[in-house]
Amino acid sequence: MKLALPRLGNIEVINETIITDMGHELVEVPPNSKKTLDLGVRYSPEYCCLPLKIALGNFIEALELGAERLIMAGGWGPCRFGYYAQVQRDVLIDLGYDFKMIIMEIPRGNWMTLWDNINILRNGRSWSYMINQYQLAWQKILLMEKLENKVLQVRPREKKRGESSRALKESMIKIKKAKDLKTLKQIEEDTLSKFKDITDFQKKILIRIALVGEFYVSLEPFSNHHLEEKLGYLGVEVVRKNSIEAWIGPIMRLKIFKDSFKEEKEIEEAAYHYLAHSVGGEGQTTVGNVVLAHREGLDGAIQVIPFTCMPEIVAETILKKVSEDLNFPTLTLTYDEQTGEEGLNTRIEAFIDLLKKRRKKVVMVS
């Protein structure tokens, strides 16, 4: 059975662990490109959000390469994400492809579907083997995110431009090939020491910005036009607030106890004054994270949203007020299928200049 997964940042590191090693055949989805976007945009409903379009592009490319089953995440609203799989399935069927979609989600009444899906993924291997593999995959995700977060600190301080990104890429390839936890540990140590080598520790005080907003756009560099790298090269330390760990962590850790939601609670409390109820997606999280970023003493926040995103527009409306109340600069960047970058660059640079001036003023006053 040929399986394919949509892309999201470096998530491909787990492909071999959960697909090839389980005895399936893997269809490597090509990296997101202009072609992916074009395919997705051509066949998706016009006002759908960007992640749906890019993921649809991924699926079309995968099906062209012979994929038979597509794995997609699901959900139960009110954000549109929960309905992606259904719409994509309809579109792909209309296009005449023959495939089956495996939607991974917490079921509502349809436990049999989940059972079937798990069995398809298990592919006749023993349960202990499967659990083992998924634990390894989880560790890979944790390591991947740890390194990605580390690189955000290293990049603005690197001695030679581009070195940290290269080091990260190399370790991602190694993580992808890793077969056990011991290797992962080794990779972690190697990469961290490499990061140390390329860091210029003279540079200490930098502008620090929180990156908040919609999950996919903030984690997939193609969709946000490599925003993290751009900011890094401008000498800005980015603090990424979204993570895959926080997204599926509570499920993967199988902790139903309250303390696994401790961080979410904190964010919720921070947002409560402005947005008292969850609005689906990352709407409330975005507001909460901006308030927390202010408390942590960061210089500003950038909110990235796909055009027409429902929860983030609520957050954007509210962020205006938050920013005013706390005297905390925020910038909202909306992404759609336009790929021109100059407008984006100008806005980022202007925002960073503003933050730098602000900081000078604060120093002078104090």
Added chain:
Amino acid sequence: MKKKKIGIPYALYFYEYYPLWKEFLTRLGAEVILSKSTNKNILDLGIRSSLSEVCLPVKVFYGHVLSLADQVDYMLIPRMVCVEKGAFFCPKIIGLPDMVKTSLTSLCPIINPVVDIRKSYGTWKNSLFQVGQLVTENSLAISRAFSASWENFQKNYVANILDPKTLRPGLLNIDTNSARKQLPEIPINIAVVGHDYLINDSYINLNLIEKLKNMKVNVLTPGMVPPNIVKKQLKKLYKPIFWSLSRKVTGAAFYYFENRVEGIIHLTSFECGEDSMVGELIHHQSQQHPGVAYTEFVFDEHTGEAGINTRIEAFLDMIRRKKRNEISFTPSW
């Protein structure tokens, strides 16, 4: 004692729930002030006070809130979260009280009870009770007012629904000879599906319903489809829809496809997230019913009518021409 004035902006979900709130509050002795139907002034107010990225219905809602602001003591903006199992309202509706509060400063106090039937504090009874306590301290009166208005709301809501037997398409009953003589007069059934706040707001939909009626079209709306039929139709979907308002739209559209009305017009508003997904589902379904013409109208802030007129005329011409051909091909025995 002076009567308390409570303002209800006549937009978004209030098209559905306004009768309930109005009767309840009036019974308790409050004065309910309803905003006027949408006009240029209201739309302009809304556009000016909201972010450009917000969808049209929410902008209209802002306009209604502002138009009421200086006439009332309180503004009623419930936080509608969940009114049936497994379905929510759209994120913007859930966040609506907060959006209004943060972007419109110096507004009168907002009453925002949470309606979320999954939680004990959010059942209809409890959230109306909270609001009632603002008006009167007599809890017995509140309970009575609730049960009376709830009953009326349920009864009238069901009474509004048409008998499904009236939906038979006219084609079979037409005497072919006389139909050929008076071609443009063939009565046709067009289902206009979309959210209530688009179908019933004649300023936003540029008077679409009246226009259709003037062109001798029998207009059918989602409100005419009984809830149990909607539920049955939704079983066709691979995955249930989790938006309450869109459930009705989709179920009704599927029902009309099956009952072979001549055409279906899907009304959507610019930037509406639900419509973008649901539109695709209806479009997908329409391909299995080639006999039913289907089109989609997107409404935004523009109020020029010529474009929409052309589209309606073209759509109806297409249907009438097709119908004429069907009739002339009917064997004469």
